[in-house]
Amino acid sequence: MxxxxxxxxxxxxxxxxxxxxxxxxxxxxxxxxxxxxxxxRSVPEQGLPDWPMHTLTGETIDLAALSEERPVLVYFWATWCGVCKLVSPTVDWLAEDHTVVSVALTSGDNARLARFLSAKGYDFPVVNDPRGELARAWGIAATPSIAIVRKGEISSFTVGITTPPGLWLRLWWAS
CATH class of the missing domain: 1.20.5 (Single alpha-helices involved in coiled-coils or other helix-helix interfaces)
Known part of the structure; x- marks a missing residue:
């Protein structure tokens, strides 16, 4: 044979x-x-935490109002997070056509964070959370964490590495 x-x-x-x-x-x-x-499990189920959010540029963020018309991607990340280096370019790309709010956890003062964003070329809005207080209010235990917020409610939540199609589909599903 x-x-x-x-x-x-x-x-x-x-x-x-x-x-x-x-x-x-x-x-x-x-x-x-x-x-x-x-x-x-620790992410709030009863709506969004009532915590003031201000971007590095001084803009006040009202997630409930911002998410009324279309979903908002809320990205919890850190400059020291290895996996965030893989996810942040996707979030930056999505920010061109979708509403994105990011929260930088324990990543230094505003000036240091602004230099980091400039060096990477990221253009998404950033809320600085230097002591992790906002992250605790949200129940964030790991970075990166991504919530999709629609009409003031968390409609989707993921932790860790994710793909561009995965994030895009979560946003589309929440629309």
Missing amino acids: SASSEQAPPRRRWLGWLRQVVVLVLLFAVVSTLSDAWRS
């Missing part, structure tokens, strides 16, 4: 690979969903 007759037909091999990819994607989705549910 020749070696070529012992191999599976190309179509059958391709279907085997496709089946494995589908199983891995489904497994990843289940694990991610369970992980988000576990990590978001």
